[in-house]
Amino acid sequence: MDFDLTETQALIQKTARDYANERLVPVAAELDREGRFPREQLRGLAELGLMGVNVPAALGGAEAGVVSYALAMMEIARGCASTAVTMAVSNMVGEVIARFGTAAQRERHVPRITGGEYAAAAFALSEPGAGSDPGGMTTEAVRRDGGFVLNGAKQWITSGEQAGVMVVWARTDSAEARRGPRGLSAFLVEAGTPGLRVGKHEDKLGLRASNTVPLVLEDCFIPEDALLGELDQGFRVAMMALDGGRIGIGAQSVGIATAALEAACAYALERKQFGKPIADFQAIQWMIADSRTELEAARLLVLRAAERKERGVPFSAEAAMAKVFASEAAGRICDRALQVHGGYGYVRDYPVERHYRDVRVTRIYEGTSEVQRTVIARACLR
Ligand SMILES: Cc1cc2nc3c(=O)[nH]c(=O)nc-3n(C[C@H](O)[C@H](O)[C@H](O)COP(=O)(O)OP(=O)(O)OC[C@H]3O[C@@H](n4cnc5c(N)ncnc54)[C@H](O)[C@@H]3O)c2cc1C
DSSP: OOOSOOHHHHHHHHHHHHHIIIIITTTHHHHHHHTOOOHHHHHHHHHTTTTSTTSOGGGTOOOOHHHHHHHHHHHHHHHOHHHHHHHHHHHHHHHHHHHHSOHHHHHHHHHHHHTTSSSEEEEEOOBTTBSSOGGGOOOEEEEETTEEEEEEEEEEEETTTTEEEEEEEEEEOSTTOSSSSTTEEEEEEETTOTTEEEOOOOOOSSOTTSOEEEEEEEEEEEEGGGEESSTTBHHHHHHHHHHHHHHHHHHHHHHHHHHHHHHHHHHHHHOEETTEEGGGSHHHHHHHHHHHHHHHHHHHHHHHHHHHHHHTSOOHHHHHHHHHHHHHHHHHHHHHHHHHTGGGGGSTTSTHHHHHHHHGGGGTTTSOHHHHHHHHHHHHOO
16 A cells, blocks of 8 residues: 555646645635636636546546546645636546547547636536436436437536536436436537526525526527437436546545644634633644544545546445545534634634635535435445
């Protein structure tokens, strides 16, 4: 077992860390306050190869592997969690198209994602009535005029307003496809396609600089060659993407928690009460020690899942364990960091209140904690 990073991994980590320190940390509070989409910041990430870390170089990616991706995500999320989730979804979509797309689909979309020509890419699985259970989706794709006509609604779509391309799941009209996860298909829908309407931007608790919107598909015609992967096999595409995506969200959680712990340590050393820095009090030291320990455990679980994915061995349960542990530990770490700040943690003058808000959703999206536990238990009880 080797815990050392390879040269490539160390380089990606340093590149992302430097970028976060220079370009994200100084503006993250402002982006959050104004709810401004981090367009410029994402362009910078594309220039560094971070919009396609695990995507083949031939398609404009960095081809640096899954561990490098997780390391980069930790650093970017430490700088700005909103930018990180936008980066995470774009990386996920780039990987999905690179893996399941035809040569024409890959060549058309992936370089535009990795190179920043598309501000972002989106993953449209959830619906108003189908979240944890995507098999309950009702969006339909019906064959017509040499293509498909999509009708339905999607909910909570990250970057839905800015995405140049989105992967949209729909129930296909084959005989076996009436209920449940069977008979779903994935499609590539480009921005501006007639019949695709973007709804009102969600007013969220955290990640306020990321874009989250509902989508309406109304007689939205897409050509036959917009089908991604095989007809009726879209559920498999979604689950494979989400397994990998969970590593990204675990890494995002580690990044947010790292920022919170750093802020807590700095504040504990600076703030004086009873004539000495509060860092001298054992109660504060224990909060910091518990946070540091949980953070390290979360980091190792995320990197282990990433390493398994990179090696091509099964990693679904490992990704679920990494996500559930990292997101929940990160929640506790942000909570303690706020406590260390006392009243100052509760106001916007210090960054911990943002970390506290931003981290909450990591227990919800790309599968809730409850769904992760189901995946883990299923693997144990097989
Ligand atoms: C900011 C944000 C961004 C998002 N981005 C995207 C995106 O880009 N693309 C996309 O497709 N989706 C996205 N989502 C959707 C997200 O993945 C869903 O919110 C999530 O899967 C949960 O679905 P739901 O909200 O419908 O909750 P529900 O599924 O209704 O769950 C409600 C509660 O019931 C629990 N529950 C449900 N089923 C079970 C069960 N079988 N056993 C035990 N408990 C259960 C859940 O854990 C939860 O606590 C995003 C969500 C948010 C908030």
